[in-house]
Amino acid sequence: MKILISADMEGATGVTWPGDVLPGSEQWERCRPLFTSDVNAAIAGFFDGGADDVVVNEAHWTMRNLLLEQLDDRARMLTGRHKALSMVEGVQHGDVDGVAFVGYHTGAGTEGVLAHTYLANSVTGVWVDGTRASEGLLNALVAAEFGVPVVLVTGDDRTCEDAAGWAPRARGVAVKDYVSRYAAVCRTPARTAADIRAAAKEAAGLAVRHEPARNGPFTVELEFDAEHLAGAATVVPGVAATGERRVAYTSDTMYDGIRCFKAVTTIVSAATEEQYG
Structure with a gap:
């Protein structure tokens, strides 16, 4: 049994504000071991449940945040x-x-600790076929096209609630409870590690490949906090304006859809000015 762990940082134990996840900051350095602890707990739980191979894909910001030297030796990590x-x-x-x-974490424009979708700001909402989408939903749709089920989700309580809509069978672990975008009631690392490990052990039993999903085409719509960002996004072929601050595109598969999404957010990020957005 092979498990892929997609590891983001905003939903890690103890993380509640931007400085906790911004590479190079003092608080980011402090939170890296907490992030690594959550991932290690998942690794241990999956091996407890019978996994033969666990690969961790670093998925936050620069994708160079986890501490390899503290990672469970049985796992491998894709970083960068x-x-x-x-x-x-x-x-x-x-x-x-x-x-x-x-x-x-939850998606842009919704309740949740450090809620956003790909970009920390600029994107105020994302919808897939009319349903508001988080990164979790987008990535779950990609995984489904390759027959891979989402078996475990960890983050704040709002993230677990969100996941119930797109991965209803997955085990969920809330490591903190939402108070505001920058505040949460946090559980201790010892407790969250135990909870994640136990859930991952159970989740291993759900790791069974299924027939690849063929649910496309998908229409993805993005809303931005400034109209010029919508204009910038239309540089990407197939992306069209649907309003002053909105664009949309349609892809036959979510494999293509997520790659177009990545292109749009890259261009929008480059078009964002430091002070005025």
Whole structure:
């Protein structure tokens, strides 16, 4: 049994504000071991449940946040940026039985600790076929096209609630409870590690590949906090304006859809000015 762990940081134990996840900051350094602890707990639980191979795909910001020197020796880690499928890179090779979303968060424009979708700001909402989408939903749709179920989701309580809509069978672990975008009631690392490990052990039993989903085409719509960002996004072929601050595109598969999404957010990020957005 092979498990892919997609590891994001905003949903990690103890993380509540931007400085906790911004590479290079003092608080980021402090939170890296907490992030690594959550991932290690998932690794241990999956091996407890019978996994033979666990690969961790670093999925936060620069994708160089986890502490390799503290990682469970039984696992391997994919670190670094510019991967074809970004947060779920590796799911496409036909040998993954289940994927875990560790340290995930809710989507832009919704309640949740450090809620956003790909960009920390600028994007105020994302919809897939009219349904508001988080990164979890987007990535789950990609995984489904390769027959890989989402078996574990960890993050704040709102993230677990969100996941119930797109991965209803997955085990969920809330490591903190939402108070505001920058505040949460946090559980201790010892407690969250135990909870994640136990849930991952159970989740291993759900790691069974299924027939690849064929649910496309998908229409993806994005809303931005400034109209010029919508204009910038239309540089991407197939992306059209649907309002002053909205664009949309349609892709036959979510494999293509997530790659277009990545292109749009890259261009929008480059078009964002430091002070005025």
